[in-house]
Amino acid sequence: MIEVKNLTKIYDSKKVLNDISVDIENGEIFTIMGPSGTGKSTFIKSVIRLIEPESGSIIVDGKDILKAKSEFEIQNVRKNFGYLFQEGALFDSLNVWENVTFGLKYLTDIPKEKYIRIAKDKLKLVGLENIEYKKINELSGGMKKRVALARAIAHNPKYILYDEPTTGLDPISSDIIINLIKEMAEKLKITSIVVTHDVKLALTISTRIGMLFNGKFIEVNTPEKIKESSIKEVKDFIETSFIESK
Ligand code: ADP
Numbered sequence: 001m002i003e004v005k006n007l008t009k010i011y012d013s014k015k016v017l018n019d020i021s022v023d024i025e026n027g028e029i030f031t032i033m034g035p036s037g038t039g040k041s042t043f044i045k046s047v048i049r050l051i052e053p054e055s056g057s058i059i060v061d062g063k064d065i066l067k068a069k070s071e072f073e074i075q076n077v078r079k080n081f082g083y084l085f086q087e088g089a090l091f092d093s094l095n096v097w098e099n100v101t102f103g104l105k106y107l108t109d110i111p112k113e114k115y116i117r118i119a120k121d122k123l124k125l126v127g128l129e130n131i132e133y134k135k136i137n138e139l140s141g142g143m144k145k146r147v148a149l150a151r152a153i154a155h156n157p158k159y160i161l162y163d164e165p166t167t168g169l170d171p172i173s174s175d176i177i178i179n180l181i182k183e184m185a186e187k188l189k190i191t192s193i194v195v196t197h198d199v200k201l202a203l204t205i206s207t208r209i210g211m212l213f214n215g216k217f218i219e220v221n222t223p224e225k226i227k228e229s230s231i232k233e234v235k236d237f238i239e240t241s242f243i244e245s246k
């Protein structure tokens with residue numbers, strides 16, 4: 001499990017994350033929902049220490065990644081994570097299977113001969129077949145997201161972090177990704193943290209939702225309870241998003 005305690009991150013004297021605490025249980029899909037610029041990506045990057053928070057602890061299976069002293073120790077915690085970046089971040093100069101297996105040499109001892117087999121297996125899990133040798137610029141936006149997802153699960157992580165997984169996708173591709181996130185959680189028993197401003201996504205996939213607003217979780221609850229929230233900012237956020245999607 002992941003225990004976040006009193007996490008604070010300051011940019012230019014602004015507390016983007018202000019003394020945040022939350023426990024994420026094994027097997028759950030925990031969604032951090034909130035408007036743009038509210039610190040969602042900052043949160044998810046802190047979890048694998050891509051940025052350095054000012055204070056707090058992030059304890060992953062008993063080990064505080066913020067207290068890890070060497071790159072080796074940090075890497076040891078990171079091995080447990082898959083990360084689907086907001087930007088997708090595939091390498092155009094590499095083909096599909098090279099992209100999917102890119103992290104394996106850093107994260108595992110798996111010999112290179114096995115990479116193509118792993119790439120095929122993971123691509124199949126995300127519904128893509130016979131595209132191992134394609135170039136990234138030959139793929140649609142939805143396919144790129146799926147390749148990025150195959151890469152995120154290539155080293156069999158226990159946890160996966162999704163940053164805005166549906167942003168920029170058409171509704172059909174978006175639904176495919178939503179289903180895949182659920183499938184990854186169910187089939188592979190991956191514990192998931194999803195970051196999104198997409199209310200539909202949050203309400204559809206989450207075990208629990210944490211509404212992040214002005215550096216704080218103003219409500220952490222099941223989707224059913226969040227829908228009926230009595231907190232003004234939560235109600236407004238949900239209503240506005242449904243008006244926008246009409
Ligand atoms: P979200 O993912 O919710 O849209 P972010 O976590 O990306 O929000 O950013 C939260 C706030 O922190 C924003 O106001 C953003 O401008 C600011 N911020 C993010 N990264 C940096 C940085 N490297 N330097 C300064 N400010 C930053």
Ligand code: MG
Binds near residue numbers: 040041042164
């Ligand atoms: Mg973001």
